[in-house]
Amino acid sequence: MSRLWPFVGFMLLVGLFGFGIWWNTQHDPNAIPTPLLDKPAPPFDLPKLYEPDQQVSKADLLGKPYLLNVFASWCIECGVEHPVWTREAPTLGVALIGYNYKDEPDDAKNWLDRHGDPYALVIADLPGQTAIDFGVYGAPESFLVDAKGVIRFKHIGPVTPEVMERQLKPAIAAMLKETP
């Protein structure tokens, strides 16, 4: 029996490392927990991408839920998730609002021309100052904000079809059930 112990120890390690590999396929190892979940979204006041002389504030968007999608033309993974938005935006049940992050307005417009514009509204944060209040550290990131302005769900990294079906849509359904 005592000669079996090294083997048992080895198998335990195999189990542990196997679990680690599986865990990392299910979770983004670079995603950090957001302390903002279920807290009011930070106040913001940003210009529209297409009408830079018009500002949009958090107060303007209160009353209806929306999905805030942080994107930029320089962000490669945004191109990965973009087809999901163009396909799903009309049937999401909430308004999709683009948050153009640290991007030159012309680059952003060209990028949207090329990839399609699924957004009901695009706000632009060129200096990236407001994004700090949202805990944004890259793109893409997506925030589900309810009618009262509370962040109900956040996803870091591209929203793949799988994330859309398994996480985002259930989160939207749960939110709409509670506060239509």
Place this chain on the structure above:
Amino acid sequence: MNRLRANSLLRMLLIAMLALGGLAHAQAIEPLPFESHAQELRFQKLTHELRCPMCQNETLADSNAPIARDLRKQIFRMMQAGKSDAEIKQYLVARYSEFVLYDPPLTAGTALLWFGPLLILLGGAGVVLVAIRRRSRGGRGAAGPTIDPGDDW
């Protein structure tokens, strides 16, 4: 002759690499108009204690990621506004969670992080203790012949 040339080539390459490495490092630190040397030291110390949320193995001081640059600027602004180190850390934790602290506070969630190594050490000590005791107790001819010298470590 050939070896000599290869050697000098290697040396040049090494120098170039070192120089470029220094350049990359210098780039991460943009000049900020500090009020005093003490403030600059305080800034350096603080940014070395904070982790960049984007490239997670780098400190805010070292990272060249856009978000690290923005956060350094924000920390500088807060320092100019007279905020304390604790207030600045609080500001970042409220937005990026305790993940940004290289020295995480002791909470239920980080208990394993703090005491895990100690547990592993104690477990190892336990195994060694059991092995020693077993050997000294039943070693002499008690159970079967010892014909496995290769296992005896």
